Amino acid sequence: MTLLEITLLTPLLGGLLLAFVGHRPFGGWINVAICAVTFGASLAMALDVFAHGPHLSRGHMFYIDAFNVYLVALTAFVGMTSAIFSRPYMRHEVERGRVTALRLRLYHSMYQCFIFTMLLALSANNLGILWVAMEAATLSTVLLVSLYRTPEAIEAAWKYFILCGVGIAQALFGTVLVYFAAEQKLGAERDDIMLWTVLHGAQAGALDPAVITLAFVFLLVGYGTKVGLVPLHSWLPDAHSEGPTPMSAVLSGLLLNVALYALVRVKMLVDASLQTNLAGHLMMGFGLLSFTVAGLFLHRQHDIKRMYSYSSIEHMGLMTFAFGMGGPLATYGALLHMTVHSLTKSAIFVTVGHASQLAGTQRIDKIRGLIRTQPAIGWGLLIGTVAIAGFPPFGVFISEFLLLMATMKAWPWLAIPLLVGLGVAFAGLFRHLQPMVFGEPPPGQKPVEANMLPVAVHLFLVLWLGLSIPAFLSGWFEQATLLISGVSLR
Amino acid sequence: MDSQLIAWAHAALQALLFVAAAPLLTGWVNRVKCHLQNRAAAPVWQPYRDLAKLLRKRMVLAENASWLFRDVPYIVFGAMLLAAAVVPLVAVRLPTAAIADVIVLVGFFALARFFTALAGLDIGTAFGGMGASREMMVSALAEPAMLMAVFTLSMTAATTNLSIATEYILQAGLVLRPSFLFALLGLAMVAVAECSRIPVDNPATHLELTMLHEAMILEYSGRYLALIEWASQIKLMIYAVLIVDFFFPWGIARDFSAAALAISAVAVTAKLMLLGVVLVAWETVLAKKRLFRVPQFLGYAFLLSLLGVLSHVVLETGG
């Protein structure tokens, strides 16, 4: 029973167990326990990979290398902390009658299935399995989005389902084309040609450029929808604002990362066979468009969760732009940005959840005086937003600093739209944040029972990454950079 | 070493002479004005008698006056004394001129004006506020014009040290410089504004609406008023001597021999008396301007001194 199998099976079995016992008062604790076990196993696996290098499972079905090992650990960790947060949150929702016992059971089991599908997608070596895992992730979150059964929630869930369904269908066609190109070159009789390791191996260079480019376009549109790149992003704000907050935290923190991971896996294949950096240019264009448009969207939001979902779109656009640029510095910055963004954004969604419970609404102009009512939530939201806006000493600043330096070196004139976008996004975020956090609270606003431990742990980690990146993590990033961009950093 | 000592002694002597002669110039100006307006004129040393009377009289202070009100006369008089020590009156090689150059001289005037305005505000009456506000407005407009005029001189003589500059112009002899003509007119108009003479302010009257300088020192009496009156007389003398040194320096002593000093004393007295007559003629011809016409007047002064600098830069240095 290798560590990888434990990491994958625990959430699956947990999901089944919680399907029956999820609604009990200790259901929340079981959820946390399962996530803890998963995190423990993934951490052990990560240390093992760190010690012995990439790990290919027996049937070549799963492949853990420097690129996805820290993502697996990160997914499990954020899953655990969101589970810790979701326990008091869901109990509060149940007390307020917004969620029935049956739905709580559904919530917990779907939560674990969602964690399982993401871990499966990250570790799958077969591109087909990767696609199946992504589709399953969509399906498991659709029910979560429509948990509250309000008309808006159902509408959001329907749109999420249709748009992601169509997107994933494109991705399937892309996968088929990749399979087709591989079959041409490696012969039809071998059954392992869908394995990423094989495709990325020495002889991958010979895949037919025309077909691979076509495949990349379909995959880019497919997985791009899941990453939430503009103009395919429309489902993301609705799904975030209508679903329960723990789900938004996990969705925004992890699912977008997994989709981008899949996209980059495919880009590595395409770069290997194409001489021109066409794939990179497409991603840069897509990323820059999302970055600037999402920045402008921040200014017009009325719902706090929608605002932070647009901030997620903006950051995913920045990461896509960085991966598109492809230099060693940019790739290192993008990998670091993936980590710190998911940590910070999930911490922010935790505080946003408690803030909306405290104010009883998600409308920005009705949330007032957070610091005065409950300092923990007020300061947590303020510092979280400061971190996500890219202020030192937090990690987001370091990754944005590296990205800007790389842009200045490779495409000096592209730095201008980046900086304008950063400025506009910062203005949008803080314009809405200030009235919420500062000022006098409305009469009768009582503090709400909140577990701020996840927020503190996340922000501490981001602060630690901001000040000095530990050697082992930086080692992973450098190996991954070598893998992705082909050029070593030092 | 002893020559240094003698030079310092001469400088101190000249400063005392300067301070002593200041009321004389004012007495002369008042006397000529009375003659021009065919009134019976007071003797030339009348200002001395006024100062002596004031020094003896008992002072009356407003009940709201603070310690600042009581210290301002000394600060103003000290500043004027230092300014007088720096300006070469009869001899040129003045060691004291190294204490402060022409920009510091403008600084002294600003210091004196700053504290007089504060004294005006200290009592808390409308007159003090009005005088201070208007005086600061006029001085704000006069200072750039004065500095532009001074720049013309110091750029020509490549120094801001007054005695070295006067010596340079003396050695250069009679040279027709358009920049000096403009600088002279500019400096004269600024001098009129700074010493609160006719077109800007009326030194003779105590009418609330017309007075600028007088409004600030309305509450002073006794020895404080003496010190302040004396300081303003010294200020008038300094401006007159500046104009004489910059534009008509002939006859000023270049060494401390008795003969040279005697000649330069006579030359300076004659020039100052001539300048007094010109000032009186200017004042009888013109009437006091309305307050918000003064900026236009000072605008012309600035324009003239600016023309001075430009003509120096463009015409005289060439290239």
Place this chain on the structure above:
Amino acid sequence: MLAELSLFSQAIILFAALVLLTSFIMLGQTRTMPLIFTFAWQGLLLAVVTVLVAHVSKHPHLYVSAALTVGLKVVLIPWLLHRLSVQLNMQYDSEELAHPSLLLLGGAALVIFSYYVSLPIVHLSGLATRNTIAVSIAVELIGMLLMIVRRTAVAQVIGFMSMENGLFFSAVVSTYGMPLIVELGVAFDVLVAAILFGVFFIHLRDSLDSLDVNRLNRLSEADDAVPLPETISAPPTGTHS
């Protein structure tokens, strides 16, 4: 060119054309019930093509895929949709299309476009069925067009499912089907999707009391007034009264 192909290849091309035809019928269909039946027909034709390809390319696992297609796309999903429509008494609803002729022209344009797109693949692929790749792409794009145009949720589901058909068809045609494990995964996903659609119909029905998707636009920002920030509207300090 068609002549020198073996009889079976010719049959494959014929049935591919028929699948394309069903796509066009669905595009033009306004009533719900015939729409569901046409979808079933498309599934059946697809299964036949898969059997033919399995026979020509001697890939045994394609028979399993064909069986799966028949089970899912011909029997289970149409029956599910039919039962739901009857339950929500929508079977007689019909939906008027804005300008049907333009729509069909659009479909034709899509076919030409997909042919243009698939040219690099066709000249590379050595398979007998290479020239049906263009058709498979066309079926998929028309499925998407169907989703965009139709208003009722059922029609959108049908569009989604016909897109899945197109994808399955291209997999079969271009690479003689994916490895079995992937086929199973895809089939499983489609099945779960179908169930979820059913669940959603009920929610939509009782929340919106109609399946008209166009009425789903609460979450719109288009006409929201941009909240004027404190910075612009707040009077800058320095006033004095």
Place this chain on the structure above:
Amino acid sequence: MSGTNEIPLLLAYTAAACSLLSGVVSVFAVRRHPGFLHFGSFLFLFAAGAASIAAGAWTLLADITVTDQFALGPPWLSWHLRLDPLSGYFLVLLGTLVVAASLYGPSYTREFARRGAAQPLPPLGVFTAFFVVSMQGLLLADDALMFMISWEMMSLSGYFLVAYQHQHPANRHAAFLYLLLAHVGALIILISFGVLAAFGGGLSFDQMRSASVTPLWATLAFAFAFIGFGIKAGIVPLHVWLPDAHPVAPSHISALMSGVMIKMGIYGIVRVSYDLIGNVRWEWGVVVLIVGTASALLGVLYAIMQHDLKRLLAYHSIENIGIILMGLGLSMIFLGSGHAMLGTLGLVAALYHTFNHALFKGLLFLGAGAVLYRTHERDLDHMGGLIHRMPVTALMFLIGCVAISALPPFNGFVSEWLTFQTALQAPVLHNGVLRALIPIAAALLALTGALAAACFVKVFGIAFLGKPRTRRVAHAREVPASMLAGMGLLAALCLLLGVFPTSVIEAMAPITRLLVHDALPSTLAQGWWWLTPIAPQVASYSAPFLVIAIIGVFFIGYVFLKRRAAPWRTGYAWDCGFGRLSHRMQYTSTAFSQPIRRVFGAVWKVEEQVETSALPGPLPRAKSIHHQLHVQDWSWLLCYVPIGQLVLAAAKRVGVIQTGNIHTYLKYSFVTLLIFLWIVS
């Protein structure tokens, strides 16, 4: 690296450690025992200030440059530190003001610790500590990463301090504007470092120094650096955040902000243009001179119109930054056209004025804080007669006012005098236009000086002299001794720097040797008594002599006149016979600035309404007159409001995408796919 060289760096580290400790200690200063904040954290802050002064002074006097490396940040990009005379000089500046603020702070913050106070104490202490440590880090930074981290942390901690009393909407508005412009400034600085890093091949300043940058890119890098640092320094079009942000922070923080934070902008400009880019071009000097003159003039003109004391002082910071930039501009012009010695003189004048401004602006803000502490009043028109009730504060404030108005015995005059001397050497230049332009700039500097004097006569006259205008001001008492100590330290330094300029300029020689490889040889030609920057015969100024003369006059006056004269008696002020004057008959600050408002009318956007309600009856008698004056800043209306509306309009147009209709969303993905396919094929 011999033993003694290490010490300044160790002192700098202890300084940073002390300020961090003050932050840690203030965390415990909760409501029940505020002593932690008052004595614990301010004590550590005092130690931090003292250590900074020691480190800076040691580097300056011993003229040594020490470098070090920290293993922070990504492994292949560690933090580089460097303590050279330039950063030593600014460390001394920072240390002096931190020491003064830590003396002043304890009793000033007692007001926040009172029962009903709206804000908890710990955030004030923590963010002050971050504010100081980030500035120390900024001065020691030797690579782009550490510089940017310390720079943005300085802005961030400043934001929290400005938003400390966040119950007032105006404070929130000011804090948002401050952080927005600080962030935009930081991003622009990032571009400048990006350009230098691209040429230098790395992020550390040593690589940038050795980089050979083409003139075009060097100008671009300088332009971005100047704009980025200019936003923080508050040059005219970019200054709008400063008059809102500084006044709302607690007074000892406003003193630190106005005194030190905007000087970091100047430090940045000097570091990038003189040190990193190296060969300065004279075109840059012309731009800096023009911007400096504009900032100086507009800064003072806007300051005169203010009637809020702290807002007036903030506007004055803009004026003094303008004067510093004029010095820098002149230095760049002379350096660019090959006159190294005059370039050095300009740089010395600019750096000297930076130190002077830090001192007297800090003193004035602490004075304003003392008045606020006692009277809770910031509006000049509600003050008056404070000299009788707060004599020592009045004396300190007077020294500050005289120093800032650049009047002879004090330090403001020396630096302005040096700037004038640099301007007067214009004929040396070969470029005719410059020879004409520089004297005009000098004349405008004189106008600024005179207007500043007018403004501070108004401030001191209306606030401290005359009769008290409101009841609260009438009952004011003198502030506790510790606050006076803080102010006293700065006042004494103002006098010392004014009277002994030669020794200060001598101490600054290492900086100019480092940056321009030249020093002023003839400063000490005539001994420390005379200041002769260029040459004894060109210009000389002896401040000690001047102070002795004034003391002499006081002595003579006292000995000959006072003792022998009869004692003075008090009487009523002259009231033209109408009877007792009331305090309402005094000039108010708006009345005082009315003549200047009429003369320079076009500079502001003035809206003035006077409504008189007449009494019934034939005679035109007024029952009541209501005067409404509203002076607005043109740059806020012309630059910032349009940009804000532009962004909001773009946001509105962009919002159209999110129609909420699923079909349009599907259309988007469909069209994107088609476009990509078209691009690819």
